[in-house]
Amino acid sequence: MNIKIYGEGISRVGVRQITPQIYLISHCVGKAAADFNGGFAADFARINPNFDPSANDIIYNSYLFVDERTLLIDTLGPAQHGTILEALHDILDGRSLDYLWISHTELPHAANTASLRRAHPNLQVLTVGGHDHYEIHGFEDARLLDYGDTIELGKHELEIIKPMFVDHALTQWIYERKTGFMCPVDWALNAHNEHQCFRFMHEMEETGYSPERFMHDISVTNCVVFPWLRWADPDQIVAAIDAFYAKYDIRIFAPSHAQVIVRDIPEYLAALREAMRRVVTAKYDLVY
Amino acid sequence: MIRHVAHDLYQLGESETGKDGWCEAVRVYVLLNDGCPLIFDAGSHIHRGPIMKDLVELLGETAPGYVFLTHTELPHTGNLSAISKTWPEAKFVISSAILPHVEMPWWVKGEQIQYGHAGSSETYGNRRISFSDAILKDQPGTHWMFDEKTGVLFTADAFGYLFPQTADQKFDDELEDGIPAEWSRRYHESAFRFLPMVSGEKVSADLRRVFAARDVKIIAPTHGNAVRGNINRFIDRVSLAMQGICQ
Ligand SMILES: [Fe+2]
Ligand SMILES: [Fe+2]
Numbered sequence: 004m005n006i007k008i009y010g011e012g013i014s015r016v017g018v019r020q021i022t023p024q025i026y027l028i029s030h031c032v033g034k035a036a037a038d039f040n041g042g043f044a045a046d047f048a049r050i051n052p053n054f055d056p057s058a059n060d061i062i063y064n065s066y067l068f069v070d071e072r073t074l075l076i077d078t079l080g081p082a083q084h085g086t087i088l089e090a091l092h093d094i095l096d097g098r099s100l101d102y103l104w105i106s107h108t109e110l111p112h113a114a115n116t117a118s119l120r121r122a123h124p125n126l127q128v129l130t131v132g133g134h135d136h137y138e139i140h141g142f143e144d145a146r147l148l149d150y151g152d153t154i155e156l157g158k159h160e161l162e163i164i165k166p167m168f169v170d171h172a173l174t175q176w177i178y179e180r181k182t183g184f185m186c187p188v189d190w191a192l193n194a195h196n197e198h199q200c201f202r203f204m205h206e207m208e209e210t211g212y213s214p215e216r217f218m219h220d221i222s223v224t225n226c227v228v229f230p231w232l233r234w235a236d237p238d239q240i241v242a243a244i245d246a247f248y249a250k251y252d253i254r255i256f257a258p259s260h261a262q263v264i265v266r267d268i269p270e271y272l273a274a275l276r277e278a279m280r281r282v283v284t285a286k287y288d289l290v291y
Numbered sequence: 292m293i294r295h296v297a298h299d300l301y302q303l304g305e306s307e308t309g310k311d312g313w314c315e316a317v318r319v320y321v322l323l324n325d326g327c328p329l330i331f332d333a334g335s336h337i338h339r340g341p342i343m344k345d346l347v348e349l350l351g352e353t354a355p356g357y358v359f360l361t362h363t364e365l366p367h368t369g370n371l372s373a374i375s376k377t378w379p380e381a382k383f384v385i386s387s388a389i390l391p392h393v394e395m396p397w398w399v400k401g402e403q404i405q406y407g408h409a410g411s412s413e414t415y416g417n418r419r420i421s422f423s424d425a426i427l428k429d430q431p432g433t434h435w436m437f438d439e440k441t442g443v444l445f446t447a448d449a450f451g452y453l454f455p456q457t458a459d460q461k462f463d464d465e466l467e468d469g470i471p472a473e474w475s476r477r478y479h480e481s482a483f484r485f486l487p488m489v490s491g492e493k494v495s496a497d498l499r500r501v502f503a504a505r506d507v508k509i510i511a512p513t514h515g516n517a518v519r520g521n522i523n524r525f526i527d528r529v530s531l532a533m534q535g536i537c538q
C-alpha cells in the first residue's frame with residue numbers, strides 16, 4: 004500500500020493517490036479507535052446487536068484534485084486541523100489551493116475552513132446555494148452553487164448534484180464527469196477495524212470484507228446516519244437509487260465515510276441498494 | 292436579549308432576517324438552577340457580543356456549571372470558546388453519539404466533556420436532566436433533553452419556526468393566535484430537506500410519542516422562541532405543517 008501518514012491517533016491522516024490527479028486525504032484513529040468512537044459504535048449495536056464490535060473506527064475522507072486548478076472536497080475535523088494542512092502542503096508542492104468545496108457545514112466536513120483560508124489567502128470557498136441565513140453557518144462570503152453548476156479544473160469538470168440522502172439541509176453531492184468520480188458524502192458510512200485502515204475497498208477483501216459484508220454494515224449504520232428513512236417508503240427509495248445509478252456513470256465511488264471503491268463497482272453499488280431497502284424496513288426503536 | 296420564559300428558565304440569543312424578510316432565531320436557554328446554572332446550546336458566533344453580555348448580566352457572580360449541547364453544528368456551538376474563556380470551569384455535556392475529535396472544537400479537552408446517554412437521566416447541580424433521541428434532526432448524534440422540574444423539552448432544530456420581524460422575541464402566548472402552522476411549515480421545509488421523501492403521518496405519530504412519554508409544559512427550540520402557552524395547539528399545527536411538506 005503506497006501511503007504517506009501524518010500525525011497519529013485523533014490527528015492522523017493518510018494520503019493515497021486514487022488517480023494521478025486525484026488524492027485521498029483520509030482520517031481514522033487506528034488502534035485507539037474504541038476510546039474515541041465508542042458512542043457511535045454503541046449506536047450501531049443498539050440498532051443491531053450483531054454489529055461487529057471490533058469494527059469501531061470511522062473514516063473521514065477529503066479529496067484533492069490537482070489539475071490546472073486545485074480543488075479540495077471538505078476539510079476534515081477539528082483534531083486534524085494541523086495534519087490536513089501539512090498533507091496539503093506536501094501534495095501541492097508550492098502551489099496554492101484554488102477551491103474548497105464544502106459538502107455540508109457539519110464540523111467533520113467544514114471545521115478547518117478558516118485555517119485553510121489563512122494558509123491559502125486566494126482560496127474560493129464553494130458551497131450549496133438556494134438557502135438563507137448563511138452567516139450563522141460561517142459562509143457569508145462563500146460562492147453559492149446550484150445543482151447542475153460545474154467547476155472546470157482543466158482535465159476535470161466537477162458537477163454539483165442533488166443529494167439523494169441528506170441530514171443537514173445545506174448538503175450537496177459532487178460528480179466529476181471525466182473520471183466518473185462520485186462523492187455521495189455521508190451516504191454509505193461503514194466502520195472498520197484496526198487492520199483495515201486506509202485501504203481501498205478491493206484491498207478490504209484481503210481482510211475478509213466483501214460486497215455482502217458491506218451490505219450488512221450499511222443496513223445497520225445508515226439507520227443511525229439517516230434516521231428519517233424510518234418514515235420513508237422502501238419502493239420509492241429503491242426507485243430513487245435506480246434512477247441515480249442510471250443517470251451517472253460511476254467509476255470511482257468516493258464517500259466521505261467509507262473506503263473508496265474503484266473495482267467491482269456494480270457489485271458494491273448493488274449491495275448498497277439492497278442495504279438501503281433494509282434500512283427503510285428495519286425494525287428498531289428509538290428512545291422517545 | 293434576555294427574556295424570562297417561566298420558573299428559572301431564560302431565553303437568550305438573536306435572530307437573522309433573510310432575503311425575503313422572514314427571520315430565523317438562534318436561541319440559547321439558561322436554567323438558573325440556584326447556584327449551578329445550566330446553559331443549553333451556545334448560540335451563533337455572529338451574535339457573540341449580545342449573547343456574552345446577556346449571559347454575564349443574567350448569571351451575575353455565578354459561573355455556569357454545565358453547557359449542554361443539543362448537537363455540534365456551528366449555530367449551536369458558536370460561543371463555546373467565549374463561554375469557556377469567561378468560565379473555564381464549565382463542563383460540556385454532549386450526546387454519547389458525538390465523536391469529540393471530529394465534532395467538537397480542537398481545544399476542548401477530554402476532561403471538560405461529559406456524555407448524556409439516550410434513555411438515561413443524570414443530576415447536574417441537583418437538577419435532573421433526562422436524555423432522549425432527537426426524533427427530528429439534521430445531524431446524527433443530536434439529542435433532546437428534558438428538565439423534569441419545569442417540564443421543559445429542549446428540542447434542538449425541531450419545532451423551530453420562521454417569523455416576521457414583528458414576532459421576534461414574542462412567545463406564543465404573546466401573539467394574538469399563537470404560532471401559525473405556516474411559520475412552522477416554512478422553517479421545517481427549509482431545515483429538513485428529507486421531509487418531502489417521507490410520510491407526514493409517520494413523522495407526526497413519532498413526534499406525538501415523545502409528548503405521550505412525558506409531561507412537557509414548555510418546548511424550547513433553538514430556532515424559535517420557547518413555546519409555553521398552548522402546547523397542544525402548537526403540536527397540532529406542527530403536524531399540519533408536516534402534512535403540507537411530507538407525502
Ligand atoms: Fe459526515
Ligand atoms: Fe442542526
Ligand SMILES: [Fe+2]
Pocket residue numbers: 364366367447448513514
Ligand atoms: Fe440548527
